[in-house]
Amino acid sequence: MELGSPSQTKEILQKYNLNLKKSLGQNFLVDGNILRNIVGVADITKDDTVVEIGPGIGSLTQQLAKEAGEVIAVELDDRLIPVLEDTLAEYDNVKIKHGDALEVDFDQLAGKNYKVVANLPYYITTPIVMRLLEEDFSVDKIVVMVQKEVAERMVASPEDGKDYGVLSIGVQYHTAANIAFNVPSSVFIPQPRVDSAVVSLTVREESRAEVLDEKFFFKVVRASFQQRRKTIRNALSKAANIDLSRDLVDEALERVGIDSRRRGEKLNIEQFAQLSDLLFKLKYN
Missing domain, CATH: 1.10.8.100 (rRNA adenine dimethylase, C-terminal domain)
Known part of the structure; x- marks a missing residue:
């Protein structure tokens, strides 16, 4: 069963009587091509361990599980844990972890040299991305869907005016960053007010600039x-x-x-x- 379609998503939400929480920024992606494209950008192979933040009902998790050696899905909303255990039951390479991505020890979960893939809630995009980069986790690559405006700030240069700022420097100091593709708001349930973008962040072995402190x-x-x-x-x-x-x-x-x-x-x-x-x-x- 392919999870990433409008009909399947609505069916699952109805089956479990789930009301989506605005406070958790829950907008579920319902376009299979985009889900597969995200996995393609992350360049997932059977040698990879992937940490997914905020799996929701498991639509992206399913596509990751098809390609990765192991997927560890970290979900904050405890109502979704039994849903994920049901929708992903056939995938023995998926582990579901109830936890807060702003607190969990990713290295303890995934070991070394793993990838992080996520459709991030808009309200915690920057804290999660900067936590992954600043706390010296052993992550090699981060592929995240974020608000389009935030994606543009992540990759901005001094020539880009107001888009360029602390976030731009923080991301580019630690990673090679680029926008992989844009995602319209129309492919989500419920539909957000803004468009999104998928950003690829390849963590640098050495920071972009060497500094004393x-x-x-x-x-x-x-x-x-x-x-x-x-x-x-x-x-x-x-x-x-x-x-x-x-x-x-x-x-x-x-x-x-x-x-x-x-x-x-x-x-x-x-x-x-x-x-x-x-x-x-x-x-x-």
């Missing part, structure tokens, strides 16, 4: 974007999270050759790395 680097980045209309000089010298004097900021900007009147949104990752390293040295040495 990663936490300090991201403090500089966050301070630079906190008030986007401010110049880089004013943003950094007035940022409460980093405590830098104007003289120190001026010296660092001059030495790395960045015009103090530029805004942070015009600096690329390598420039932020160079600037943060010099600020770190001037502040702590």
Whole structure:
């Protein structure tokens, strides 16, 4: 039985008397071609262990199970656990885990060198993606469906204006990121108000830019974007999270050759790395 169709999805929802929860961002994908395309983007083989976040009724899980060696599906909504045990009963390579993706230890579940695939609820997209990248999990690749606007922010560069920001730098610092394809809102039950996109994030063996102190680097980045209309000089010298004097900021900007009147949104990752390293040295040495 193919799960990813409007009729099957409605039948399952009726069978289990399921009312979808807006608070959990539950929108179920009902297009088999798109489900299979997501698996294709993730380049799943029988050698792969795949962690799926938010399997819902198991439509994407089913397609992953056909291609992967093992699928571990992490679902927060306890009402869906018996549904998944039913819809995925024929797949002995699927394990269903009741848990919160913002808390679960993915390495403990999946071991090393696994892939993460998910149709993420919009409201927790950024926290989950950044948790996967910042907490040093042993994940090789992340393929997620997210709100189209968020996908565009993930892959944005300084040339992309307001789309470029802290999320862009955080994602691209850790991964090679690209938008695989867009997904219209019409292929979901219930239909969301916005379109989605599937993003492929291949985790880098080494971060895009080498920095002296990663936490300090991201403090500089966050301070630079906190008030986007401010110049880089004013943003950094007035940022409460980093405590830098104007003289120190001026010296660092001059030495790395960045015009103090530029805004942070015009600096690329390598420039932020160079600037943060010099600020770190001037502040702590």
